[in-house]
Amino acid sequence: MDTRSSSMRAHARGAVRPTLLAVVAIIVLLAVASWFLIIQPHQELMMQDAGGHPSTPVSTDKISVPPPANVEAMDVNQLLAEARKAMNDHRVLAPAGNNAFEFYLKALEKQPGNPVATDALRETFPFAASGAEQAINGRDVNEAQRQIDLLAKADPANYTVTILRSKLDAQRKLLDKEQQQALDQQRQQQLAAEKAAADKAAAEKLASEQKVAQQAEPQKPTAQAPAAQQQVAAAEAKPASEAAAATEPVLIRTVQPRYPTQARRANLEGWVVVSYNIDTDGNVNGVKVLDAQPRHLFDREAVDAVERWKFKPATRNGVPVEANRQQRIVFKLNQ
Template sequence: MTASKRGRASGASTPMILAIIAILVVLGVAAWFLIIKPNREAGAPAMKQSSASQGAPSSASSAPVNVASLTTDQLLAEARKALNDQRLLAPAGNNAFEFYLKVLERQPNNQVARDALRETFPFGANAAEQAINQRDFGEAQREIDLLSKADPENYTLTILRSKLDAQRKLQDHEQQAESDKLAQQKRQAAAQQAAAEQAAAAKASAQPSLAEAQAEKARQEAAAAAAQRKREQASAAKAPAKPAPVSIQDAVLTHQVKPRYPTAAVRSSQEGWVDVEFTVGTDGKVNDAHVVEAKPHHVFDRSAVDAVSKWRYKPALRNGKPMAVTMRRRIVFTLGRQR
């Protein structure tokens, strides 16, 4: 009877074990297609773009695409193709950023587009800076505007706008200086020609003595020199003042709160890290703290965000005035200490 009972119990538990195994297999397949595969597809183009940005620029000059007529899947495919062709921000109407932004316009929570924009933002900022250095100001402004749509609070945008403004003012100053130099050279040539004509006319009409001629020449040279000095003084007075330099100071941490080590992680001897992105306001307080990346996921997230939200900073300054900036910090959790 005992053996019979054991056989029935074993027979009843076998279907349950098989059912549990089947459920685990289904969950694994779903995780692959819904989470792992999309993230790999978004990450791979970004890595290709990073490598390509260090080499020779692409020669692609594709025509603008009718974005409104494309489906979401087609937009994502065009964005990946643009990344592979190194069309991150240009040309207008046919670049990866515009495709991903259009996806988010239709589906604000599309994680593939969000991750791709976040990962490629630094490379886009480098492209915009190159346009500034080449003094292609119209293109640089368009690219900065495009970057601001992807991450309007990013501190890098403030730096790019400051560089663009400084380069424009420097170009204006150089053009004005060159114009003044040409005008001055023309005035000098006219003055020298007039002095020569006056000297020739005086010599031909009066035939003065050598001493008188020399004295007249000296007077003419002195008058020309005086006139030249006046013109130089007038030109210096009209010259535009040099543009005021832009001074930017980073936010400084003044009060730090250490994160609490989760009890479950202590019991299981788990360690890891969490990347937290947040905004430091003009009052030095931390706002909008959120997790960007973590390993392992969802173990230390809450503890890291709670701690960072209590930090205090001396606010960042632009020409002495406080301004809000976006920052990113990694919180590391190791048994015995956190940092």
């Protein structure tokens, strides 16, 4: 009886061992098939959406690529395709309106929770943040602000956004300080030039008065000065009368500058200092930007407005003459 039982148990163990090996082999085959059929294609798709390997350098250059037409009408698949194309071109955050982050965010607006867009934004966030920091270091504060706003939309709770905003605020304060120092220096130079001109005019007037007095001194003993001496005195007094006849240009028509749409959407204010010439017809030409805050944001609108101003020209002895002036154009919201 014992011999028969032992034989049956040994036979059972011999039957279980091949079955266990078969089960293990099936599990291994399923794991390999899952890798090649599911996991690897998904990773390749994610790498394509992210523009390649995550270590690929992110370029912050504003690549000049025309944006696709009618982005609002695109479906989710089209937006993901445009985002993938932008990532391959390293257009992660720039240019505005034609970058991967904006396309992914548009896709999430149309399909909240889309896994491809969500994963792509999460994986590329650190490298996009590095690009925004480069814009800050390059002192392109408006572009940096736009990129930080995109990062905040992608991941509002990410502490990196707070750090970038602090760096941008510090850069703005530094730029404001430098620009104020430049304006103060320019103002001091202008005041010094005006004072020098006033001192020169006063000295010339005093010299002219002394010369006239010296010429009139010999005429005291006689009741009537010779006609030749009277003509000399009149000639010496002529420059003073000519100076009195000079007039400055008078603004008779002004045109308010257009407020840039980008600045209005971003709630940005600023100013532009321009110089310009006024010809003998009272028209403005030769408008140049001397300084601006922020740089390059309001320049074009300020120049376009000043070029359409109209003046009553300056005159000398009743004759129109050209003049040069400077003007500070202020851009302020809700004015």
